[in-house]
Amino acid sequence: MTTTLPSEIITDILVRLSVKDLIRYRCVSKPWCSLIDGPDFIKSHLNYSNAGLVLSWSDIYCVDLNNLNSAVELNHPIDFEGGTTAVLGSCNGLLVLFNSYDDVALWNPFTKRLKFIA
Numbered sequence: 569m570t571t572t573l574p575s576e577i578i579t580d581i582l583v584r585l586s587v588k589d590l591i592r593y594r595c596v597s598k599p600w601c602s603l604i605d606g607p608d609f610i611k612s613h614l615n616y617s618n619a620g621l622v623l624s625w626s627d628i629y630c631v632d633l634n635n636l637n638s639a640v641e642l643n644h645p646i647d648f649e650g651g652t653t654a655v656l657g658s659c660n661g662l663l664v665l666f667n668s669y670d671d672v673a674l675w676n677p678f679t680k681r682l683k684f685i686a
Contacts, residue, residue, distance in 0.1 A: 579603065583612045587619075587678040614660055621663070621677065623655050628663065630677060645682045646671050 582590065582604065590613070594601040603609050622629040622639060632638040644653040644665060651668040658664070663675045664685075672686035 575603075579609065579612070583609065583616050587613075591679060610660075617661075619678065621658065621661065623658060623663075626652060626654055628655060628677065642677050645675055645680075646673050646684075 578600075582593065582600075585593070590604050594604050618633045620631050620633050622631055626644075628642045628644070629639040630642055631640075644667075646665050646667045647653045653665055653667040656664040656666050656672075661676060661678060663677065665671075665673045665675055670686070671684060674683045674685055675681070
C-alpha cells in the first residue's frame with residue numbers, strides 16, 4: 569500500500585529546509601522541482617529562513633540569525649586578481665555585484681547561481 573502526503577504538508581516540510589538541501593531535493597521529482605522553483609515557495613522559504621547576509625562596501629558575510637557569532641565571509645564570484653568588487657544592492661537575498669573590470673552580475677549566494685547582466 570502506498571501513501572501520499574498532501575502537497576500542503578510536503579510544502580510545509582520543505583520550506584523549513586536549508587537551500588543546500590532544497591537544491592538536492594529538486595531532483596526527487598518534476599513536481600518537487602516545480603514547487604521549489606516556484607515564486608510562492610521561494611517567498612515562503614525566505615520568511616522561514618534563519619540565514620542572513622551582512623553587507624559592507626566590498627565584504628559579504630552569511631550569518632545564522634540564531635547565532636550571530638557564526639558569520640562566515642563569502643568570496644565574490646566576480647572577484648578577479650588585483651581587482652575590487654562592490655555590492656551595488658540587494659533584495660530578497662539576491663545581490664548585484666560590480667567589479668573594477670565593469671562586470672555587473674546578479675548573484676544568489678545561497679544557491680551560488682550567478683548571472684552576468686552587463
